[in-house]
Amino acid sequence: MNTQQSPIRIRAIDLFCGAGGSSYGARQAGVEIVAAFDIWRPAVDTFNRNFGAGVARQADIFDLDVEALHAELGKIDLILASPECTNHSKAKGKGIRCERSRETALEVVRFAETFKPRWVVIENVVEMQDWHRHDELKQRLEELDYNITEPELDAEAFGVAQSRKRLFMLCVHADTPPVLADVKSDAKTARDIVSKNTYKLNQLRIPRRAGATLAKADYAIAQMQSEGKPPEPFLIVYYGSAKNGGNGGWQSLDRPLRTITTLDRFGYVVPGPSREQDRMRMLQPEELKLAMGYGDDFVFAEGLPRRDKIKLMGNGVCPPVMKAIVESLTRSWQGDSKESLQIDR
Numbered sequence: 001m002n003t004q005q006s007p008i009r010i011r012a013i014d015l016f017c018g019a020g021g022s023s024y025g026a027r028q029a030g031v032e033i034v035a036a037f038d039i040w041r042p043a044v045d046t047f048n049r050n051f052g053a054g055v056a057r058q059a060d061i062f063d064l065d066v067e068a069l070h071a072e073l074g075k076i077d078l079i080l081a082s083p084e085c086t087n088h089s090k091a092k093g094k095g096i097r098c099e100r101s102r103e104t105a106l107e108v109v110r111f112a113e114t115f116k117p118r119w120v121v122i123e124n125v126v127e128m129q130d131w132h133r134h135d136e137l138k139q140r141l142e143e144l145d146y147n148i149t150e151p152e153l154d155a156e157a158f159g160v161a162q163s164r165k166r167l168f169m170l171c172v173h174a175d176t177p178p179v180l181a182d183v184k185s186d187a188k189t190a191r192d193i194v195s196k197n198t199y200k201l202n203q204l205r206i207p208r209r210a211g212a213t214l215a216k217a218d219y220a221i222a223q224m225q226s227e228g229k230p231p232e233p234f235l236i237v238y239y240g241s242a243k244n245g246g247n248g249g250w251q252s253l254d255r256p257l258r259t260i261t262t263l264d265r266f267g268y269v270v271p272g273p274s275r276e277q278d279r280m281r282m283l284q285p286e287e288l289k290l291a292m293g294y295g296d297d298f299v300f301a302e303g304l305p306r307r308d309k310i311k312l313m314g315n316g317v318c319p320p321v322m323k324a325i326v327e328s329l330t331r332s333w334q335g336d337s338k339e340s341l342q343i344d345r
Helices: 021-028 041-051 066-073 099-115 126-130 134-142 211-226 285-292 306-314 319-332
Strands: 011-015 032-038 056-058 078-081 119-124 146-149 152-154 165-173 234-237 250-252 266-270 279-282
Touching: 011 021, 011 099, 021 032, 021 041, 021 078, 021 319, 032 041, 032 066, 041 056, 041 306, 066 099, 078 099, 078 319, 099 119, 099 134, 119 319, 126 134, 126 165, 134 146, 134 165, 165 319, 211 234, 211 250, 211 266, 285 306
Parallel strands: 011 032, 011 078, 032 056, 078 119
Antiparallel strands: 119 165, 146 165, 152 165, 234 250, 234 266, 266 279
16 A cells, blocks of 8 residues: 655745746745736736746736635645835835835735735845834734744855845744755856857947946956956946945956846946957846746746846846745645645634
């Protein structure tokens, strides 16, 4: 007689799913993604192309009938959620913050209260902790008997070719959340994701090129020459401060990308034998996809403009980080095999 137990089936929903970075990582950890929701059509179309038609739905989180969804979807063991982050992020600068946008995070409580999953994982920029309602969010989840830990994890430490630090609220019902440590292994750099011969390079020094761009390139080349090195390919980095590891607005290919944003940020420069022969192009969405930690099997929605592809990556979650989180959560669960991990309460 075969006494081997069947694998535990873990079912998840993804709120504010974007292109599907969290779901992609969770699926690699053995989770079944049964539904996802996002307000932006390009995100929904991209998600469905990778997870199946109709899995993701276009909807405003405030308009969703959670009771009806619970009746339709049944038991859910894991809620993944990446509430709107722009109005938390320091990247917004001194612009006016939209409180309605930040309050999307509180909608996660409504889903947790109805679906009663064993685990809830909320991802956002680290500045979310400074939000005046952040403690309220934690308190309301704790009132549902979730224990919470909030590690700040850098994707670089999980084999991603990008330095991207994010806050993860790990909520475990009636149990202690696992300690998730950065594992400094399988380190990757920008060199691992830049395609050397696939995309066309253009002349760098042309009249319409911005002076600031040329200044960054000149600074990078001068730095290499000052160290006695022949100039080699490098990246110009837009939208960042040189005071914060900016190196004068450039970076070597031998380190991970700085954080990918929703804007075209990285220019790939190949120095020539003379400065008039220097060439440049912007990094392409397929390269940014790899720098987020997606595999070659991930594809964008058909007909999607380049700008939308970049925005999807900049707003995304690095799959290897979420894979590690989900594996840590499920590994720490000490229970016998059952059809679902749904909480009976």
